[in-house]
Amino acid sequence: MTRAVLSIGSNMGDRLGYLRSAVAGFADSLVAVSPVYETAPWGVTDQDDFLNAVLIVSGSFGPWDLLRRGQALENASGRVRTLRWGPRTLDVDVVTVDDVVSEDPELLLPHPGAHERATVLVPWLDIDPDAVLPGHGRVADLVAGLDLTGVERRDDLSLTWR
Ligand SMILES: Nc1ncnc2c1ncn2[C@@H]1O[C@H](COP(=O)(O)OP(=O)(O)OP(=O)(O)O)[C@@H](O)[C@H]1O
Numbered sequence: 001m002t003r004a005v006l007s008i009g010s011n012m013g014d015r016l017g018y019l020r021s022a023v024a025g026f027a028d029s030l031v032a033v034s035p036v037y038e039t040a041p042w043g044v045t046d047q048d049d050f051l052n053a054v055l056i057v058s059g060s061f062g063p064w065d066l067l068r069r070g071q072a073l074e075n076a077s078g079r080v081r082t083l084r085w086g087p088r089t090l091d092v093d094v095v096t097v098d099d100v101v102s103e104d105p106e107l108l109l110p111h112p113g114a115h116e117r118a119t120v121l122v123p124w125l126d127i128d129p130d131a132v133l134p135g136h137g138r139v140a141d142l143v144a145g146l147d148l149t150g151v152e153r154r155d156d157l158s159l160t161w162r
């Protein structure tokens with residue numbers, strides 16, 4: 001069985017609805033769904049705040065299956081690709097797939113930005129306190145070294161409805 005960590009984000013339109021569509025798209029393999037965080041934009045800072053969350057999935061799939069499924073969900077959300085790090089209805093990033101290392105630019109693993117992104121590490125730590133990011137160590141230690149300004153947990157928003 002493969003175990004993978006996915007980061008999801010949205011900063012356009014029905015942000016929570018788009019995150020829920022990603023949860024629904026991986027419903028058959030969900031192990032854990034993080035709380036939702038409202039986060040100030042990094043990279044391109046002149047854009048609306050994001051909602052971010054992390055999913056842990058498990059199943060008999062490979063890294064490319066996850067990438068393709070994530071991209072299909074992005075496309076279904078009506079995502080239009082304009083500028084790098086710009087606004088989007090739905091972003092699905094593959095953060096880790098077991099201990100797989102990939103240097104293919106179409107699928108870099110672990111995701112090269114994950115170790116420095118509070119938007120990934122904070123929700124991931126919520127659902128896996130023992131998490132390790134291959135090549136970078138414990139997620140708890142990485143979070144301890146980050147500035148968490150602009151990363152607000154939104155307990156009034158939920159991705160699970162069971
Ligand atoms: N681990 C990964 N997860 C998702 N996409 C990846 C990964 N590694 C490489 N890519 C590639 O990145 C390309 C651009 O993706 P995207 O437009 O979502 O980037 P971004 O979200 O703006 O920036 P970032 O990748 O820094 O989060 C995609 O075509 C995809 O093939």
Ligand SMILES: Nc1nc2c(c(=O)[nH]1)N=C(CO)CN2
Binds near residue numbers: 041042049119
């Ligand atoms: N807060 C936040 N900022 C971002 C995000 C994101 O998911 N959250 N994604 C980006 C492009 O991948 C660019 N900037």
